[in-house]
Amino acid sequence: MSRKPMVRPGGRSARVQESVHAAVRALEAEVGREALTVPLIAARAGVTPSTIYRRWGDLHELLSDVAVERLRPDSPPEDRGELAEDLSVWAEQFLEEMAAQPGRAYIRDALLGDDTNAGRCSAYAAEQISVILARAAERGERAPDVETVVDHVVAPMMYRILFRPEGLEAAYARRLVAELLG
Amino acid sequence: MSRKPMVRPGGRSARVQESVHAAVRALEAEVGREALTVPLIAARAGVTPSTIYRRWGDLHELLSDVAVERLRPDSPPEDRGELAEDLSVWAEQFLEEMAAQPGRAYIRDALLGDDTNAGRCSAYAAEQISVILARAAERGERAPDVETVVDHVVAPMMYRILFRPEGLEAAYARRLVAELLG
Numbered sequence: 001m002s003r004k005p006m007v008r009p010g011g012r013s014a015r016v017q018e019s020v021h022a023a024v025r026a027l028e029a030e031v032g033r034e035a036l037t038v039p040l041i042a043a044r045a046g047v048t049p050s051t052i053y054r055r056w057g058d059l060h061e062l063l064s065d066v067a068v069e070r071l072r073p074d075s076p077p078e079d080r081g082e083l084a085e086d087l088s089v090w091a092e093q094f095l096e097e098m099a100a101q102p103g104r105a106y107i108r109d110a111l112l113g114d115d116t117n118a119g120r121c122s123a124y125a126a127e128q129i130s131v132i133l134a135r136a137a138e139r140g141e142r143a144p145d146v147e148t149v150v151d152h153v154v155a156p157m158m159y160r161i162l163f164r165p166e167g168l169e170a171a172y173a174r175r176l177v178a179e180l181l182g
Numbered sequence: 183m184s185r186k187p188m189v190r191p192g193g194r195s196a197r198v199q200e201s202v203h204a205a206v207r208a209l210e211a212e213v214g215r216e217a218l219t220v221p222l223i224a225a226r227a228g229v230t231p232s233t234i235y236r237r238w239g240d241l242h243e244l245l246s247d248v249a250v251e252r253l254r255p256d257s258p259p260e261d262r263g264e265l266a267e268d269l270s271v272w273a274e275q276f277l278e279e280m281a282a283q284p285g286r287a288y289i290r291d292a293l294l295g296d297d298t299n300a301g302r303c304s305a306y307a308a309e310q311i312s313v314i315l316a317r318a319a320e321r322g323e324r325a326p327d328v329e330t331v332v333d334h335v336v337a338p339m340m341y342r343i344l345f346r347p348e349g350l351e352a353a354y355a356r357r358l359v360a361e362l363l364g
Contacts, residue, residue, distance in 0.1 A: 118344060118346075150338075151338040155337040158341050159304075159340050159341060163301060164301055
């Protein structure tokens with residue numbers, strides 16, 4: 001369904017992506033998400049609407065792509081010197097960000113796009129977890145594999161964020177990690 | 183956000199819901215989901231567009247409501263006389279239905295509505311699991327509680343359906359149940 005390439009583009013293509021993404025973010029803040037249209041975004045970004053349709057297919061795909069970029073972690077996970085602590089801190093932060101209103105809106109937008117977008121969100125979490133597990137392995141700590149952490153920590157948090165967002169607290173994230181490692 | 187009442191309505195209200203839902207399902211099959219509009223649905227259902235707007239707020243909420251109804255289980259879970267088997271059979275069927283293209287589309291639609299709709303989806307799964315666990319308790323089998331089954335069986339399946347749908351097989355559902363009970 002998506003017309004965008006699988007790899008991140010360079011050159012003119014990268015500039016188009018950057019200006020279109022920036023236009024979406026600016027207009028969302030100014031006029032609200034419901035008022036966004038492809039012609040409005042194109043005008044702000046200085047491209048033609050057909051450039052956007054060619055690259056993203058439709059407005060949903062574009063919003064989904066922008067949402068996924070916003071969910072991209074901007075730094076590696078904290079290193080506190082111990083697996084249980086590293087994973088707990090990461091899980092708490094993940095829950096806090098994703099359960100907040102903007103996080104939930106980005107996740108829903110990401111899910112509206114094609115599967116590649118949802119897959120990128122999941123890959124971001126898996127990459128952060130891999131870094132934590134690799135550090136644990138270097139320290140000689142016993143550690144589960146990434147998929148096990150996804151099933152036991154990421155999936156329950158994301159399920160509750162999407163389907164039962166009430167009453168989610170940091171203690172829930174910590175408990176999931178403790179049950180997995182303990 | 184949603185204008186619909188929390189309880190299922192009766193009388194005229196129930197007839198309106200039924201005819202509007204039926205119109206959505208029929209038109210989706212005939213003209214496709216992208217072509218649906220509130221006036222089109224209203225005309226088919228024999229109500230005014232303002233009836234739909236008053237009751238559901240907008241098209242997204244209506245589609246979300248219809249999707250949730252389609253996700254409602256139409257029978258209690260199978261009773262095979264043993265917890266591990268009952269839960270495995272239920273999990274396999276849940277995964278098969280939800281991971282298929284219509285199931286995934288309904289889940290995405292359900293998530294587009296307000297939180298009540300996503301909560302109803304989750305409640306359907308929790309109710310089915312409760313039936314299975316109550317039977318196990320009657321037999322004198324040791325059984326986890328519903329929330330534990332949600333975290334360890336439902337959440338991983340739903341996470342992968344939404345974020346990483348490729349390669350999901352019945353064996354994955356069975357493994358989640360075996361790990362929880364074993």
